[in-house]
Amino acid sequence: MSSDAKKKPKIGVFKFASCDGCQLSLLDLEEALLDVVGAVELAYFPEASRNMGKGPYDIALVEGSVTTHHDAEKIQHVRRQCRTLVTIGACATAGGIQALRNWKDVNEYVRYVYAKPDFISTLKMSTPIAEHVPVDFELRGCPINKNHLLELLSAVISGRKPNIPTYSVCIECKRRGNVCVAVAQGIDCVGPVTQAGCGALCPTYNRGCYGCFGPMENPNPVALASIFEAQGHTDQEIMRKFRMFNAWSWQFRQVSEARERK
């Protein structure tokens, strides 16, 4: 940090393969947004500004997964330009829904979607940022919780550890006073192995969690898969449960691959 105490931390927002939703969370801060821009300098945030300030940056917020040669080089450049690198969302943290290609032949995908496959340049895999460069902190979620983003920014600025939960969605359900949808209604729910952060939204809306915050700390997805099996789900169905927005996280990958092999 500069010796100038008044100097605001410089933030850059970088996009890789993604839907834009996680960086939109910054603009979705709405009432807090003007306070945020009072506290930090959004130096590089092309979605919101024509001013594109050069690095280095104090914090890089990285959205999206790496799916092209160009992006594989770009992330190296971003890493060199920033002091703290934070991935925002399931794509940057776990490869995103586009990581479903990782089990398939991407060339077949290209031919399926595009009339002239030769025009398309893409990598075989969609991979999280941490497979390419060291990452200082990962914000989970598809999309992230915007309050986590606010917490993270203030923690980085004040040099403390961000207070982001690593326990499961079940804890949030209990806290909200929800009756367990899995136990009471037999609905298949991946909440027991999914990291908290959404506020147990799906169970609150009477559906099973679909795991958009990815694996919690020390989950046991293998045990959960056996429960799904006992409930009468096929291996294909169980595989699909774990192959959603965080499919490429190793904890979910292990169980989905085991079910695929059966």
Next chain:
Amino acid sequence: MSTSTAPPRGVTNIKVETLARVEGEGALTVRLRGARIEDVKLRIPEPPRFFEAFLRGRLFSEAPDITARICGICPIAYQMSSVHAMEKILGIAIHPAVRQLRRLFYCGEWIESHALHIYMLHAPDFLGCADVVEMTKDYRAAVEKALKLKLIGNKLVALMGGREIHPISATVGGFFRVPSKEELAAIRPELEWALEASIETAKLVAGFPFPDFNQDYEFVSLSHPDEYPLNEGRIVSNKGLDIDVSEFEDHFLEQHVKHSNALHSVLRERGSYLVGPLARFNLNYDKLPEAARRTCAEIGFQPPCLNQFKSIIARAIELIFSCEEALRIIGSYEPPPAPRVQAPPRAGTGQAATEAPRGTLYHRYVLDDKGVILSSRIVPPTSQNLKRIEDDLWRFLPSLLEQPVEEITLRCEQAIRNYDPCISCATHFLKLNIERT
């Protein structure tokens, strides 16, 4: 980048490495030889994510959650087009109250998305600012109004769907949970404020300076006999197109051009066309509710408007519509007997189109008898507008050639932002390269 102000000789290449204030990653290259435009290419380097490919093998019920991830700004549009297509295959007739709730849900997305684009992405072009933060210096009240409008749209979305981005409640057959009358009534005062703020927004943007740029556009949108289009209707145009959604692929063709990872959609018979707020406004003006039409009269904004720079006014009028429509639905709401209707899977093909904030969004799915997706086709609004954006630039550039390169660049970007392009949808950042030698 050259900064010469004299009318150039030889070739000039104009380059904007990163086009700002659009959703996604795009680039524009313009090559001028003297006063002649040699080439205009809107390049889309946004990495492809292959949704249509990996949807194969997924269950019909997963499509609304998966396709929502195509776009963080308009996830509801994807959820709506997919649920309607699936319901068509499964033969599900939704309850009229669910139909109203879907319109209400969509109004929330239109409010947040239109407020975002009008104030945070597009208005800075008209006010000579780089971004909304810079706007706070001279227009702080407007910025605060924008943020509050956006907040109210997002609140409505979160009330219906659990959260603003990638909401979780919409499903084939209805919703997982529907709100109570009391929950909806609670947001009324804020929507009433939003309605007034939208009317003020329309008056504000109607006073912006607009270039004289009338074009012979083919406007395309859904059209419904009784209401301003959101979830259903026939696909119509001002040049005689009037088709059922199932005929979409007979009339529209997606072309693959080398400089873009997004496909260009064209009308087989007539080429480029335009979807979005201005098209909807021109084709459905008579279905607008009272306050929207009264405001149009007050600001002198009447169809047909052939100037796409004025799409910002059409967007503001739709902001008024969305607030009025939301208030109307809340006012007469009776919860449905069940939040959703379920039906066993069956094989078939289903198409649906709904009006995303940026324009018509088409989905087609083929299912097997277990409800597994065999194939899918998704045509987002931005790929329908891409060809038209390039056509606009070809026609708009000649009026700019006397200007310094910096001004040309800014005006080209503005012409692109007229379309509120969502490149994440169409595949995503715009770079403008003007080449002049």
